[in-house]
Amino acid sequence: MVIAGHPDDADFGPAGTAARWIDEGSTGWLVCCTSGDAGGEDPDADPLELAALREREQRAAADVIGYAGVSFLHMPDGALANDLVLRHHLVREIRTFRPDAVLATDPTVIFYRFGGVNHVDHREAGLAAVDAAYPAARNPMAFPALARGGLAAHRVRRLYLFWPNEPNVRVDISSTLDRKIAALAAHASQIKEPDKLAERIRSWAAEEGEPIGAAAGEALRLVVIDDDEDEGPDSSLANAADAEAGAAAAST
Numbered sequence: 380m381v382i383a384g385h386p387d388d389a390d391f392g393p394a395g396t397a398a399r400w401i402d403e404g405s406t407g408w409l410v411c412c413t414s415g416d417a418g419g420e421d422p423d424a425d426p427l428e429l430a431a432l433r434e435r436e437q438r439a440a441a442d443v444i445g446y447a448g449v450s451f452l453h454m455p456d457g458a459l460a461n462d463l464v465l466r467h468h469l470v471r472e473i474r475t476f477r478p479d480a481v482l483a484t485d486p487t488v489i490f491y492r493f494g495g496v497n498h499v500d501h502r503e504a505g506l507a508a509v510d511a512a513y514p515a516a517r518n519p520m521a522f523p524a525l526a527r528g529g530l531a532a533h534r535v536r537r538l539y540l541f542w543p544n545e546p547n548v549r550v551d552i553s554s555t556l557d558r559k560i561a562a563l564a565a566h567a568s569q570i571k572e573p574d575k576l577a578e579r580i581r582s583w584a585a586e587e588g589e590p591i592g593a594a595a596g597e598a599l600r601l602v603v604i605d606d607d608e609d610e611g612p613d614s615s616l617a618n619a620a621d622a623e624a625g626a627a628a629a630s631t
């Protein structure tokens with residue numbers, strides 16, 4: 380399950396990883412906390428029309444990646460907060476889809492290592508995803524109305540945080556980079572120069588894949604919540620290759 384603040388975050392983020400794991404048999408689900416209703420330049424634009432357009436774009440992109448579906452939580456763009464309302468929505472999504480792994484923006488990043496400020500919605504969405512995955516989703520007494528309504532507690536075992544300053548795993552996305560670029564192109568309202576963007580994504584993927592000898596990669600920060608016994612006792616992740624083997628086995 381990929382949890383994103385805005386439509387297009389998941390496609391700029393771990394789309395190559397998601398597509399690869401889906402190709403390898405995982406089932407993926409995308410959750411967008413907002414519908415990107417403030418993602419434009421025109422102060423006179425109708426935010427609801429923009430939100431509807433961006434949901435259509437995100438659904439088209441999700442089809443390219445191969446997600447089984449997309450949930451939109453319709454929270455306000457630019458005003459996302461890691462509050463109990465958002466956490467409740469995310470716990471409901473997690474308990475419904477029941478993912479092994481949740482991919483979300485790294486909430487610890489305020490300033491990117493190579494420059495720039497991380498959007499507040501990315502930080503809040505990431506923090507809400509972490510707090511929903513652990514401990515709320517696995518605690519039957521958290522949001523008890525969900526359990527009483529039939530959504531039993533669920534243990535998310537791993538978090539993969541995207542856009543991290545301190546990545547500890549890299550996933551080879553050579554086989555799915557073209558789909559990541561095609562998914563990004565579906566966000567036509569956000570992308571003014573698709574060719575330049577494709578070039579930028581290719582060079583970014585090349586940089587992220589280089590340390591593992593892959594033509595294209597995505598760098599993520601893995602947080603293991605529950606060890607898989609059948610993966611052996613060592614979860615220290617000193618060896619990136621081991622981490623990737625685990626990553627490939629996990630459901631998105």
Ligand SMILES: [Zn+2]
Binds near residue numbers: 384387
């Ligand atoms: Zn965003």
